[in-house]
Amino acid sequence: MSVDLMPNRFRPGEVELSPREAELISRRDSVLGASYRLQYRRPVHFVRGEGMWLYDPDDRAYLDFYNNVPSVGHCNPEVNAAMADQANRLNANTRYLEPRLIAYAERLLDTFPGALDRVVFTCTGSESNDLALRVARLVSGNEGVIVTSYAYHGTSAAVAAVSPNLGAAVKLSPFVRMVALPGPSSVPDDQAAEFFEAEVRAAIADLQRRGIGVAALLFDSIFSSDGVWIDPSGFIAGAVAAVREVGGLVIADEVQPGFGRTGEHMWGFEHHGIVPDLVTLGKPMGNGFPIGAVVGRRQPMEFFGHTARYSNTFAGNTVGIATADAVLTILKRDRILDNVVKVSQRLRGGLEALAMQAPGIRAIRNAGLFFGVDIGLDGSSAAHRRKMALDVVNTMRDDGVLISTTGENEDTLKVRPPLVCQDEHVDLFLAAIRAALSNVVARADRPR
Numbered sequence: 322m323s324v325d326l327m328p329n330r331f332r333p334g335e336v337e338l339s340p341r342e343a344e345l346i347s348r349r350d351s352v353l354g355a356s357y358r359l360q361y362r363r364p365v366h367f368v369r370g371e372g373m374w375l376y377d378p379d380d381r382a383y384l385d386f387y388n389n390v391p392s393v394g395h396c397n398p399e400v401n402a403a404m405a406d407q408a409n410r411l412n413a414n415t416r417y418l419e420p421r422l423i424a425y426a427e428r429l430l431d432t433f434p435g436a437l438d439r440v441v442f443t444c445t446g447s448e449s450n451d452l453a454l455r456v457a458r459l460v461s462g463n464e465g466v467i468v469t470s471y472a473y474h475g476t477s478a479a480v481a482a483v484s485p486n487l488g489a490a491v492k493l494s495p496f497v498r499m500v501a502l503p504g505p506s507s508v509p510d511d512q513a514a515e516f517f518e519a520e521v522r523a524a525i526a527d528l529q530r531r532g533i534g535v536a537a538l539l540f541d542s543i544f545s546s547d548g549v550w551i552d553p554s555g556f557i558a559g560a561v562a563a564v565r566e567v568g569g570l571v572i573a574d575e576v577q578p579g580f581g582r583t584g585e586h587m588w589g590f591e592h593h594g595i596v597p598d599l600v601t602l603g604k605p606m607g608n609g610f611p612i613g614a615v616v617g618r619r620q621p622m623e624f625f626g627h628t629a630r631y632s633n634t635f636a637g638n639t640v641g642i643a644t645a646d647a648v649l650t651i652l653k654r655d656r657i658l659d660n661v662v663k664v665s666q667r668l669r670g671g672l673e674a675l676a677m678q679a680p681g682i683r684a685i686r687n688a689g690l691f692f693g694v695d696i697g698l699d700g701s702s703a704a705h706r707r708k709m710a711l712d713v714v715n716t717m718r719d720d721g722v723l724i725s726t727t728g729e730n731e732d733t734l735k736v737r738p739p740l741v742c743q744d745e746h747v748d749l750f751l752a753a754i755r756a757a758l759s760n761v762v763a764r765a766d767r768p769r
Contacts, residue, residue, distance in 0.1 A: 363718065389737045391608050392608060400644060412639055440617075443603075444641075445611055450479075451475065457621070461537070465535045467500055467538045467569075468484075468497060472541060496528075504544075517559070521564065525564065538561065542590045665687060675755055681762050682696065693735065696713055
């Protein structure tokens with residue numbers, strides 16, 4: 322399927338722009354590389370943020386139900402104070418003794434199962450996945466990586482090569498094998514585990530036959546780019562065992578679902594009752610400050626550390642650690658995971674009620690405050706569903722509520738508000754999506 326690499330984007334000439342935005346876009350296009358794209362058909366221009374809200378130059382407020390990076394709210398004053406205080410005292414690297422680095426590592430590891438007892442810091446989720454692959458390949462002695470069919474794991478050359486989501490122009494490594502998920506393949510829940518294990522075992526057999534071997538099964542534990550498919554609980558366990566049988570490592574990419582987004586657990590892999598060999602972190606770890614990490618079992622982490630050299634100037638710097646420490650403090654002290662469970666139940670209930678009352682919602686999936694909402698009318702084509710989903714997103718944007726799309730056909734609404742979301746924000750969102758669906762369905766071309 323040929324799909325626009327960023328369908329929810331601005332295209333020159335499609336909308337009329339104010340002189341201010343037109344000038345900014347012209348200046349932007351004259352200096353930035355073409356890989357930069359503006360989100361939404363009508364670009365948004367923000368000058369400040371606070372909690373759940375973003376504000377444009379005219380002080381119009383937009384409710385943010387899309388950005389999972391500021392997990393404890395935009396411009397959280399406690400996080401920003403910790404960042405500024407440390408920046409005013411010292412910003413140094415991990416080659417010097419630094420008590421707060423050690424204390425934060427201890428606190429972070431306390432949130433994981435006991436077998437995961439070592440951490441190495443990075444700057445981004447891409448770096449985390451890149452490093453995890455290096456560890457897996459060195460420890461296993463193999464090169465093969467198994468990923469899901471529309472996975473995204475980052476932007477470095479190594480992880481772009483295992484990210485089918487990036488499109489045909491980004492060549493996949495000859496050492497990568499893609500496997501289908503049971504949900505998008507319409508496999509019933511009671512057959513999901515067997516299906517996924519069979520997919521992974523077939524990939525293993527192919528890699529071994531070609532003399533490549535298996536270094537890792539790398540998966541986003543909420544399968545966000547595939548369209549948010551976390552259930553049924555535990556369906557990946559057989560595949561995990563199959564990979565370990567042949568000496569491969571299991572890497573859980575928690576850049577999207579980690580740090581409490583799923584609500585019931587701090588980490589998405591816990592939903593499946595497994596303990597990975599390596600876990601990769603990023604995005605919400607610093608609430609906007611770039612910091613990531615690889616958490617792992619002692620044996621592979623120490624084998625890599627004693628065998629290969631890894632140095633990263635900015636990873637684990639004192640400002641990043643202070644910032645991440647403040648985020649973790651808020652998550653635990655304010656019982657944010659409990660809030661995620663409560664608010665996500667309200668959001669799910671509201672979406673289910675809407676789906677019963679009006680056409681346009683085909684399915685709802687979520688783990689905590691990460692929702693995938695399939696859009697489309699009965700009998701409609703893939704292209705029609707995709708257009709309808711994008712119309713909903715952009716109608717809501719014009720109404721001051723931000724979301725986006727995901728999945729191979731981009732007909733799944735991606736809804737992931739900051740974790741400090743409250744009931745009143747949910748109610749505003751539900752009113753906006755109700756109005757958008759009504760508007761879009763009323764003017765939609767009926768499927769022929």
